Amino acid sequence: MANYWVEEFLHYLAVExxxxxNTLSSYHRDLHQFLEWLKERDIKSVEAVHRNHIMAYLLKLQQKGRAPATVSRHLAALKSFYHFLTRESAVEKDPTINLDSPKLAKKLPHVLSPDEVVALLDQPDTGKKAGLRDKAMLELLYATGLRVSELMALDVPHLNLELGFVRCFGKGAKERIVPMGSVAARCLNEYLEKGRNKLIKHFDEPALFVNQHGRRLTRQGFWKLLKKYAVDAGINKDIAPHTLRHSFATHLLENGADLRAVQEMLGHADITTTQIYTHLTKSRIKEVYDETHPRA
Incomplete structure (x- = not known):
């Protein structure tokens, strides 16, 4: 019965x-881990779970050395799950009510300097078809701040090079329109004219960015390329798939962009998520002050 309610919950998350x-997979993994824990303790149903069981489970995760962010994610999954069960009248009382997540240390994302971005974007060999693709991908990512998953999901019709924008689908399949600069548009146009037609195997392939086999490039494939180009550019920072997205947002705010506009472009549902980049720009302002003020 426990598995039944988890599957019903996942169906609700997907359909309604x-x-x-990726989010559904995370919920699936975390909730089935919780069910295994219940089974080990001979707790036969999710309806029999009490507040002390939830607290014991979270404590066990902490004792295993799980990071606060991981424990918070598990609790968030359980809160959402039991809210659903309460709504469906499967349980009388929600055992997660008033349970707080562990305090999370704010981790600021790694950001490239404008010079490092230029060095990275200059790495692909545009004399080759794959180089044209990689140049277009990197330029588009930095020009728009798309998530890597959004970049990989783009189809050719999602581009409007003439007007300079891209249509993408973010978390929860929410559609947004993001502007792009002339440099990215030019690189995309060159890739479409001279690179993509040599990479695709079938004329009706919809994917914008394809691999050597003519199929849609994966996030893992992009990640390998990004790491290689970062090494070639001599960048010693800890590069992650979202590094160009973080750099996009930070550089916009450093140059006076409106926070709400950046929120819209990034596709953040809550502006507090975008505000992390204001901390980065404040840190940068302090660095500039320390470097340049005669009495710093």
Whole structure:
């Protein structure tokens, strides 16, 4: 019966709330781990769970050395799950009510300097078809701040090079229109004219960015390329798939962009998520002050 309710909950998240596949996989993994824990303790149903069981489970995760962010994610999954069970009248009382997540230390994302971005974007060899693709991908990512998953999901019709924008689908399949600069548009046009047609195997392939086999490039494939180009550019920072997205947002705010506009472009549902980049720009302002003020 426990598995039944988990599957019902996941179906609700997918159909009624339209959550992304990655988010659903995370809920599935975390909840089935919780069910295994219940089974080990001979707790036969999710309806029999009490507040002290939830607290014991979270404590066990902490004792295993799980990071506060991981413990918070598990609690968030359980809160959402039991809220659903309460709504469906499967349980009388929600055992997660008033349970707080562990305090999270704010981790600021790694950001490239404008010079490092230029060095990275200059790495692909545009004399080759794959180089044209990689140049277009990197330029578009930095020009728009798309998530890597959004970049990989783009189809050719999602581009409007003449007007300079891209249509993408973010978390929860929410559509947004993001402007791009002339440099990215030019690189995309060159890739479409001279690179993509040599990479695709079938004329009706919809994917914008394809691999050497003519199929849609994966996030893992992009990640390998990004790491290689970062090494070639001599960048010693800890590069992650979202590094160009973080750099996009930070550089916009450093140059006076409106926070709400950046929120819209990034596709953040809550502006507090975008505000982390204001901390980065404040840190940069302090660095500039320390470097340049005669009495710093």
């Amino acid at each position: 709330r339209g959550l992304a596949e």
